[in-house]
Amino acid sequence: MNGGLRASMSWLHTWTGLICGWLVFAIFATGTATVFRHEIEAWTRPSLSARSDPAVGLQRAYDHLLVAAPQATLFGVQATNGQERDMLAFWSNLDGTYGQADLDPATGAPAVDPPTGGGEMFYRFHFELMAPYPFGRLAACLAAAFFASAVVSGVITHKRIFSDFFTFRPEKGGQRAWLDGHNVLGALALPFHLFIALTGIVTLATTFMPFGMTGAYGQDAAAFYADSAPETRGMPERAGKPAVMAPLAPMIATAERELGGKVGRLTVNNPGDASARVSLHRDNQGRLSRPVSGAVFDGVSGRLLAVSPPPGPAMATNDLLYGLHMAEFAGPALRWLYFFAGLSGCGLIASGLVLWTVSRRRKLANPAKPYFGFRLVEVMNVGAVMGLPLAIAGFFWADRLLPAGLADRPAVEGRIFLATIAATIVYSALRPQKRAWTETAWLAAFAFAAIPLLSAATGGRNLAASLAAGDWAMVALDLTLVALGGGFLFMARRAGRVAAPAPRRAARTAAAE
């Protein structure tokens, strides 16, 4: 293009960034929340206690599901670990229907709390956007590819990437400060932004880029999945002969010996049938790779049948990239790092979006009546950048305030989440730009900071009780929500100040005289 490499890259950065910005912001915001998805899961189910032995919990879930889902052809249970307190269970029935439940490890039965989307809602939205399969996933991948392109072209544009670390000149105000802020946020966590976008696509590769699979396997996707997890190959057909299942504890002990770590996942094919198979997979503690090795047992005799072989180099790379994105390996310190890197990504995208309007506002022929495209970006910037936090806070409010017996309660929570984003866009369109920023920031400050009070007042998690019980995960979640409220308070005050700079400067000059 005209004007040399940096000019063309700057152009590419501006427009790829704008096109994907609002969607990527939504993905980053919910992805950042998803870092603490299991804590949110536990927060929304106050009956679940902090401590449980995963092996004991799995045994209880196994005993419960064998009785509670007698028509199941398959069921699976995710064990608890240091982060999880509920056991997510799913099953599919003979008649083709599916079921799922959140089991309490203390009983093996479903948790007694009102049904809720929990942390799972943010996790799902993060890559499915509440859109029908496969369109949400495809849109998320496309946005990630645009974002990665914007990052690469952004790096080429800012050749002084190292000195950008130390360049933040808020006192210069206006466009320079926004650009400095954008550069600092971009440079600070640059490797994170690029790898989280690319590894995000890797997690959805079979949807977004299935041509490696179809190239090698044609239309036989089942053969690809069987080769990907060889230990699951040769699952027998249902025999139709009822049989008594073997106890789980000895199988767990054998699996943990064979796999060299704790068991994190249980799958049972044809439960209660002579052909039953029990698969036990390792958890992710202490290693980066995600799809984990497993052992398969005869469900009736309890005999070990197969253990997964080590993956080849390409599959190991894929598993590593997958694992780095999911961060299931990460302990508390690393997860805080993912959280703050995610927040920096939100700030990077938000400042980039604002910068697009700031750098064009000066050139407007009539700033009181900007052209349609400019106004659209202004409205959508507030809609996305403030709508997502408001929707996240709105979920916590909905979870505490919706009646326990409400039909389809998790779906209503999801609708409230989407409606909050839509309402913010409409509100932003109806208000002057600066007022829209300030007012929504005030609302977000209140909405986040008040959540612990609301929760304590409505019989949910209670900060004082969590402190007394030494339940530090719940204490940290409550305090993080308050801190986010504090962040929006700061933002509201800043935005309010920027809205009226002239009188202040005049006042300061007057005071100096």
Place this chain on the structure above:
Amino acid sequence: MAAASANAGVAYRLAVAWRAVLAVGANYGLCALAATALARLLPLAGVSRVEAAVAGTLVAIIAMPVLPVFVFAARSAWKPTLVMAAGAALLWTGAWLAGVPA
């Protein structure tokens, strides 16, 4: 792009639109072809089918965000058009000759 907005005529807009087509549509097609070709050709070199499939997919995912940079960095839109067309022809021939591995 101050210089560009000065001559933002129809020709310029068409050139930008064409580059966008290359950077989005042709980019995806080329990456899909690369994934297919690698998934089919690697087994000929003794790599297992599942390994070849995953390797092809990973290469495609990593190439995808970089190709737009090449498309927009080139001085003339002809260069990325020709290079990508040649690459597609080469990959398509390779994938077609190899066929789906047994």
